[in-house]
Amino acid sequence: MKIAVCVNHVPDTAAKINISSDGKSIDNTGVTYVVNPYDEFAIEEALKTKEKFGGDTIAISLGNESNKETLRKALAMGIDNAVLLKTEEYYDSLSVAKALAAEIKAQNSGLVFFGKQSVDFDNSIVGQLTAELLNYNCVSVVVEFELKENKIIADREIEGGKEVVETLLPAVITTQKGLNDPRYASLKGIMAAKKKVIEEKTLAKPNNFTEVIGMKKPAPKQPGKIIGTDSSAVPELVRLLREEAKVI
Numbered sequence: 001m002k003i004a005v006c007v008n009h010v011p012d013t014a015a016k017i018n019i020s021s022d023g024k025s026i027d028n029t030g031v032t033y034v035v036n037p038y039d040e041f042a043i044e045e046a047l048k049t050k051e052k053f054g055g056d057t058i059a060i061s062l063g064n065e066s067n068k069e070t071l072r073k074a075l076a077m078g079i080d081n082a083v084l085l086k087t088e089e090y091y092d093s094l095s096v097a098k099a100l101a102a103e104i105k106a107q108n109s110g111l112v113f114f115g116k117q118s119v120d121f122d123n124s125i126v127g128q129l130t131a132e133l134l135n136y137n138c139v140s141v142v143v144e145f146e147l148k149e150n151k152i153i154a155d156r157e158i159e160g161g162k163e164v165v166e167t168l169l170p171a172v173i174t175t176q177k178g179l180n181d182p183r184y185a186s187l188k189g190i191m192a193a194k195k196k197v198i199e200e201k202t203l204a205k206p207n208n209f210t211e212v213i214g215m216k217k218p219a220p221k222q223p224g225k226i227i228g229t230d231s232s233a234v235p236e237l238v239r240l241l242r243e244e245a246k247v248i
């Protein structure tokens with residue numbers, strides 16, 4: 001079985017994000033990029049599945065040269081092979097899904113792990129779109145995964161509980177925090193990953209259906225208000241919480 005895992009290279013959530021002078025993209029100056037945190041659960045589940053059932057694992061990332069850092073991290077964790085779908089162009093989510101679906105098909109992979117969401121653009125849609133394009137089954141927001149021959153039993157996180165779903169391969173699984181504890185790359189893994197060749201495939205221009213026409217930063221937070229320093233301030237505090245903040 002060939003197990004694929006799709007990994008996105010995203011700004012570190014601790015990074016201070018600024019908007020470029022064009023007003024519609026991120027200014028990358030000084031921004032550190034990391035493996036999309038949800039994709040670490042996807043990598044770990046791909047590795048665990050291989051350890052249990054054998055087969056080959058492959059990590060796929062769409063983006064520019066710097067996405068190789070994320071692919072190297074996947075290789076260092078134990079993924080066997082990596083492909084960079086290389087582009088400098090803006091790809092919307094559907095264009096990302098189309099390119100990933102074509103590569104998954106070329107790799108003949110019947111089990112594909114995605115994160116449930118990229119923490120940069122937060123669309124939570126690429127895994128599901130890719131499944132549709134491939135005509136694969138799809139289970140999203142998975143917190144427990146079991147494979148029995150060609151049958152998948154997965155727990156999905158839902159409001160206030162879990163939903164247990166059964167489906168068949170070929171399938172796309174999107175992973176949620178809690179599914180597993182992603183392993184740390186060992187020193188041996190890091191050294192081995194440095195020697196591995198990341199296959200590069202240059203993509204043609206995308207046929208996007210959406211266009212980013214602007215980006216806005218959130219409004220600055222209002223400064224805090226001190227209404228008193230002793231118990232005499234309590235009635236006013238209660239009034240403000242009730243009438244202004246509307247939280248009680």
Ligand SMILES: Cc1cc2nc3c(=O)[nH]c(=O)nc-3n(C[C@H](O)[C@H](O)[C@H](O)COP(=O)(O)OP(=O)(O)OC[C@H]3O[C@@H](n4cnc5c(N)ncnc54)[C@H](O)[C@@H]3O)c2cc1C
Nearest residue numbers: 006007008025062093114115117118121122123124125126
């Ligand atoms: C060079 C480049 C520049 C871009 N610039 C901008 C920009 O300035 N503004 C803008 O709004 N968008 C930009 N995008 C698009 C943005 O990066 C994509 O929308 C993003 O790749 C997917 O985000 P999402 O929220 O749709 O993903 P989600 O649907 O939230 O992602 C779910 C899962 O899909 C998989 N996945 C998602 N993206 C990729 C990927 N690229 N490779 C492999 N797996 C993936 C991961 O497993 C992820 O956990 C750019 C894209 C590229 C390639």
